[in-house]
Amino acid sequence: MQYPPSPTCSETNDFLPLSQLRVEECGSERAIGKLIQELKSHIIVTDILRMKSTVSFYLCYLLCLCLGMACVICVCYWNAQWRGGFAWDGSALQFNWHPVLMVTGLVVLYGNGAVLYRVPLTWGENKLPWKLLHAGVLLLALVLSFLGLCAVFGNHNNNHIPNLYSLHSWVGICTTALFTTQWVAGLVGFLLPCSPMSFRKLLKPVHVWLGASILLLSIVSCISGINEKLFFALKANTNGTKPYAMLPPEAVLGNSLGALIVAFGLVVLKILSNPNWQRPEPRSNEATYRPLLQEDT
Numbered sequence: 001m002q003y004p005p006s007p008t009c010s011e012t013n014d015f016l017p018l019s020q021l022r023v024e025e026c027g028s029e030r031a032i033g034k035l036i037q038e039l040k041s042h043i044i045v046t047d048i049l050r051m052k053s054t055v056s057f058y059l060c061y062l063l064c065l066c067l068g069m070a071c072v073i074c075v076c077y078w079n080a081q082w083r084g085g086f087a088w089d090g091s092a093l094q095f096n097w098h099p100v101l102m103v104t105g106l107v108v109l110y111g112n113g114a115v116l117y118r119v120p121l122t123w124g125e126n127k128l129p130w131k132l133l134h135a136g137v138l139l140l141a142l143v144l145s146f147l148g149l150c151a152v153f154g155n156h157n158n159n160h161i162p163n164l165y166s167l168h169s170w171v172g173i174c175t176t177a178l179f180t181t182q183w184v185a186g187l188v189g190f191l192l193p194c195s196p197m198s199f200r201k202l203l204k205p206v207h208v209w210l211g212a213s214i215l216l217l218s219i220v221s222c223i224s225g226i227n228e229k230l231f232f233a234l235k236a237n238t239n240g241t242k243p244y245a246m247l248p249p250e251a252v253l254g255n256s257l258g259a260l261i262v263a264f265g266l267v268v269l270k271i272l273s274n275p276n277w278q279r280p281e282p283r284s285n286e287a288t289y290r291p292l293l294q295e296d297t
Contacts, residue, residue: 053276054120060271064115067264068108074257075103082250083233088151090158097151099225105144106175106218107261111268113137114211118277135183135191142183145176168224175217182210212272219265223258230254 079086079096086100087093113134116122122130149172156163164173189195189203230251234244242248247255271277 057118057120057271057274057277060267061115061119064111064264064267064271067260067267068112071108071257071260071264072100072104074253074260075100078250078253078257082253088154090154092155094151094158095155098148098155099222099229101144101148101151102172102225103222103257103261105141105148106179107215107222107264109137109141109144110179110218111215111264113141114215115268115271117279118271118274123279131191135187138183138186142179145179149173149176166228168221168228171217171224172221175214175221178210178217179214182207182214212269215265215268219261222261226254226258 079100083096084093086096088097116130116134116137153163155161164170185203186207189200189207230244234241234248234251236243236246241250244251
């Protein structure tokens with residue numbers, strides 16, 4: 001007489017993919033213990049990987065902050081030590097505000113504002129404070145960029161120097177225009193209560209792509225401006241300084257500033273491109289979009 005085969009513990013459980021056990025069929029304490037052990041091991045491994053990812057992010061973010069601070073200190077020291085300081089009187093001292101404000105606003109503040117959503121501390125349920133902080137940091141960066149443009153246009157107009165004739169100026173003005181468009185579109189699409197969900201879904205990938213593109217254009221604009229300034233300022237036959245080709249200390253500092261800006265941009269792009277550091281998407285039952293004035297307090 002043949003008996004029907006007894007249930008085995010090797011059949012797949014659709015609800016517990018980590019184990020090949022069907023506890024409801026085999027029902028043994030050994031199987032249950034093995035299942036619990038597998039679940040504990042999975043939780044431990046997941047926690048370790050999450051911790052390693054978080055530590056790696058904060059190390060990268062700390063490097064980003066340090067490089068940004070170094071950029072600001074370097075550009076301020078350059079213009080204070082070798083270019084004579086600062087003023088707002090239409091002279092060359094007014095022009096010195098231009099590199100300081102553009103590097104600080106268009107690169108450092110912009111880069112830090114872009115990676116704000118990647119900080120795990122911002123992944124809580126209440127997104128509104130971080131959304132407002134993101135918009136506020138970028139608005140401050142935009143204001144500093146406008147002031148930097150006012151500084152150079154005022155200096156050029158006062159000294160009868162043509163505006164917008166160099167490749168640096170073309171890239172810079174286009175970058176600022178794109179930045180302005182990006183900020184206004186973000187305000188309309190992600191903060192205003194009248195923004196429809198369909199427009200937000202359409203805008204989000206464009207917003208992310210354009211944000212990284214603006215950062216790249218900002219870096220190109222700044223390093224081309226630094227190089228242009230060094231070529232104009234370091235001429236032995238006109239102002240008594242050593243020529244740029246001889247790499248005097250001012251040239252070393254200017255080149256170092258450009259290298260710091262490139263390094264800062266690469267770290268920011270690394271943070272933005274790492275999928276493990278992206279803000280988790282809301283669960284399906286939490287996916288309803290609530291713009292400004294409709295967020296939870």
